Structures are given as C-alpha cells and as structure tokens.
Amino acid sequence: MKSRNSPGAGANGDPAPGANGGAKPKRTIRNVVLAGLLGIALVAGGFLFNLAQIWNTQTAKTEISAAPESPPQTATSTPSPSKPVKPAPKPVKPPPPPTLPMNILLIGSDHRKGDAPTPNGLPNQRSDVLILVHLAADGRHAYGISLMRDLWVPIPGYGEAKINASLEQGGMPLAVKTVESLFGQKIQHSVMIDFEGFRGITEALGGVDVNVREAFTSTHDTHQHFPAGVNRLKGQRALEFVRERYAFADGDFQRVENQQLFLRSTLGKLLSARTLANPVTLYKLVSTASKYITVDKGLNAAALASLAYSLRNVRVEDAVSFTLPTAGFGTSTDGQSIILPDYGAMAQVGAALGKDRMGQYAATLGK
Numbered sequence: 414m415k416s417r418n419s420p421g422a423g424a425n426g427d428p429a430p431g432a433n434g435g436a437k438p439k440r441t442i443r444n445v446v447l448a449g450l451l452g453i454a455l456v457a458g459g460f461l462f463n464l465a466q467i468w469n470t471q472t473a474k475t476e477i478s479a480a481p482e483s484p485p486q487t488a489t490s491t492p493s494p495s496k497p498v499k500p501a502p503k504p505v506k507p508p509p510p511p512t513l514p515m516n517i518l519l520i521g522s523d524h525r526k527g528d529a530p531t532p533n534g535l536p537n538q539r540s541d542v543l544i545l546v547h548l549a550a551d552g553r554h555a556y557g558i559s560l561m562r563d564l565w566v567p568i569p570g571y572g573e574a575k576i577n578a579s580l581e582q583g584g585m586p587l588a589v590k591t592v593e594s595l596f597g598q599k600i601q602h603s604v605m606i607d608f609e610g611f612r613g614i615t616e617a618l619g620g621v622d623v624n625v626r627e628a629f630t631s632t633h634d635t636h637q638h639f640p641a642g643v644n645r646l647k648g649q650r651a652l653e654f655v656r657e658r659y660a661f662a663d664g665d666f667q668r669v670e671n672q673q674l675f676l677r678s679t680l681g682k683l684l685s686a687r688t689l690a691n692p693v694t695l696y697k698l699v700s701t702a703s704k705y706i707t708v709d710k711g712l713n714a715a716a717l718a719s720l721a722y723s724l725r726n727v728r729v730e731d732a733v734s735f736t737l738p739t740a741g742f743g744t745s746t747d748g749q750s751i752i753l754p755d756y757g758a759m760a761q762v763g764a765a766l767g768k769d770r771m772g773q774y775a776a777t778l779g780k
Contacts, residue, residue: 511719513552514769516598518589519544520605521655522580538607539577541656542672544734545592545600547771552723556771557676557734558762559669560592564739565751569594575751585709595754596763602712610705611655612648617697620647621678629660646675665752666736673734733775737762 521542543560562577568591571582579591589600606614615621628641631653639654646654655675661667740753765774 509719510723511716513548513723514550514766515548515602515720516600516766517546517548518592518600518603519546519557520580520585520588520603521611522605522607523656538580540580540588541577543576543588543592545596547766548720548724549771550769553726553728553731554772555724555727555732556775557673557732559673559734559736561665561669561736561739561752563665563750563752564737564754565743565745566591566595566754573745575749585707589709595759596766598763598766602716603709604712605707606705608652610701612652613701613705614698615647615651617694617701618647618679618682619694620645621651621675621682622646623654623675623678629657631657632659633657651675669736673736676734733772735775735778738778 519542520540522538523541539562541562543562545558545560547556547558549555560576562575564576565573566576568574568576568579568582568587570587571579574582576591579588583590585603585605589603593600622643623646624643625639625641629639631637631639633653633656635649635653637650637653644650644654655672656668657671658664658668738755738758740755743751743753745751761774762771765771
C-alpha cells in the first residue's frame with residue numbers, strides 16, 4: 414500500500430470521559446471468508462478479500478481430488494450390486510456483486526482482557542487506530558485514510574472531544590456516526606480488533622518484517638527496542654511497534670506512519686505465495702480472527718463472500734494510504750493536548766468520497 418502523510422506536530426493526553434449509549438455489534442462470523450475480513454483488519458484496504466475466494470477454491474479442489482475412484486473392472490470380477498455414483502461437485506458460482514463504491518471503518522481498540530467496563534456498561538476502550546477505507550466503484554482501487562486519535566471533533570450527542578473517545582462513549586455505532594458526520598458520507602460497514610486479537614493474529618501469521626528507519630524504544634509494557642533496519646514483528650513486539658508515539662518528536666504523526674508501514678508489510682506477507690499456498694497458515698489466521706474481530710450486523714458471511722469476489726483484481730500498487738490533513742496541534746479548554754481539525758480538508762475528502770474520486774484527491778497530496 415502506497416502512503417502519503419501530512420506534516421504536523423504530535424499531541425497526547427487523556428481522552429474525554431465516557432458517556433451513555435451504543436448497541437453491542439455482532440461478534441464473530443463462522444465462515445472461512447473471515448480470511449477476507451482478516452485482510453481488512455490488518456491491511457486497511459479491503460483488497461485482501463480475495464483471500465476468502467482463494468481459500469474456497471483450494472478447498473473445492475481438495476474435495477474433488479479426494480473423491481473415491483470407481484474400482485477397476487476385470488474379466489474375472491464377480492458381479493456385485495451397483496453403488497450409486499457420487500455426482501461431481503458443482504462449480505462454485507460467483508456470489509452476486511456488492512454495491513460499490515463502499516466505505517468501511519477500521520478500528521483498532523485499546524481494550525485489554527480483564528479491563529472493567531465503563532459506568533455506562535460499555536467496554537472500557539478507545540480507538541488507537543481509525544482508518545476509513547474507500548473501495549472504488551471499479552473494484553480495482555482501495556484507499557485508506559488514517560484519522561489521528563487525538564483529532565478534536567464534535568461527537569454527535571456528546572459535544573467536542575478527541576475522536577478516539579467516541580468508541581468509549583457509544584461503542585462502534587457512535588464511532589461510525591462520528592466519522593460519517595466529519596465527511597458527510599455513509600459508512601456501510603465497520604470492523605474492530607483489540608490488543609489481544611492483534612497479538613494473536615500476528616503470531617498466527619508468523620511475524621511481519623518491517624524496515625525501521627530510525628531506532629527507538631517503546632514506552633509501553635515490556636519496553637521493546639527496535640533497532641534501525643529490518644525487524645521481525647509479531648505478538649507483543651508488533652503491538653508495541655504500532656502503539657508507540659511518546660518516543661517520537663512528532664508523536665502521533667510518526668505512530669500513524671509506523672502503522673501504515675506495518676500494514677503495507679503485512680499486505681506483502683499476506684499476498685506472498687508462501688502464505689497463500691499454505692492451508693495451515695490460512696487456517697490459523699481464520700481461526701484466530703474469528704475469536705477477536707468484531708463486525709457490524711450487516712457484514713455477514715454472504716456480504717463478505719460477495720465483496721471478496723468483487724475485489725479479486727485489486728493489486729498492491731492500486732491501494733493508497735494517507736493521513737487526513739490537520740491544522741496542527743493545540744490545547745482544549747480543559748487542558749488536553751489535541752490535534753486541530755482541518756475542516757477544509759475534510760470537506761475535500763468528503764466530496765471525493767461522494768464522487769468516487771479518491772484517486773484524484775490522493776494525487777494532490779504528493780504535490
């Protein structure tokens with residue numbers, strides 16, 4: 414996935430306190446097309462939905478080759494009652510196409526196992542990662558728009574706060590509604606994964622190689638050190654890499670860049686022949702993802718299969734990621750360090766989303 418980032422300064426501070434509301438989204442889909450969903454959650458683009466089709470195709474081939482052969486007939490064989498012959502498996506029909514373009518919100522939650530719920534009964538979590546994915550109408554291009562977690566925005570029904578607080582205040586439904594209100598565009602689906610799931614999935618994948626530009630040491634948990642050069646990241650080490658921001662002069666901006674770097678490397682790993690041709694690896698990924706990924710009610714198995722098939726032609730070079738431009742950093746009235754929104758940029762992105770012209774907008778960021 415190509416990446417284009419906007420310049421700026423970092424910010425940190427605690428998010429706004431939680432409030433009421435929000436419905437619990439449907440959790441876990443028991444179907445092999447979760448491989449495609451895993452692709453969304455990890456590589457922020459929807460362009461790996463074709464993993465589901467690949468898995469289904471390989472399974473069908475295995476079933477055909479394993480079909481029992483008829484016993485050879487000889488002149489001396491004793492006649493025996495004929496057995497019904499199994500009909501050959503029917504070819505897998507492509508699912509009906511989904512409606513494109515489509516917007517999908519990807520959420521990386523900071524929820525940890527054992528965290529007590531908030532007073533409103535919702536999980537105690539905020540969004541460490543927010544990426545709006547736009548799947549183009551041509552079925553060949555995908556765009557990932559990273560939103561800064563400290564972006565100070567209006568949260569519908571709760572007033573202004575950091576955008577990552579929307580998840581705590583109203584769960585996935587409010588996080589979706591908040592992003593929709595920023596761009597004036599409908600989000601069709603949402604996908605969320607937490608810390609435990611992230612660790613488990615990267616372990617199942619066998620780790621991802623990431624080229625670190627400048628060495629740094631994480632300020633989280635086990636204080637992992639990342640030397641300059643290629644680092645193999647999985648489990649806790651991968652989690653601390655994508656979470657770190659305090660070790661950098663530009664804070665969350667560098668963290669977002671590292672997240673995009675990790676996602677691009679993960680995409681390469683998932684699309685590699687070694688991964689796609691290994692049923693054991695794919696099975697581990699699907700099994701792990703099914704435990705930890707949360708999706709909206711409309712993203713069922715049929716919808717995933719349809720989306721998988723429609724995006725089978727998306728290539729790595731056709732996927733672009735960038736960070737939503739901001740107006741720098743500031744301080745809220747209650748003393749929080751925040752990222753100021755660039756409403757002009759939001760309007761431009763919203764218009765590009767509505768007209769399915771994200772490619773044209775993304776091209777302007779490099780000029």
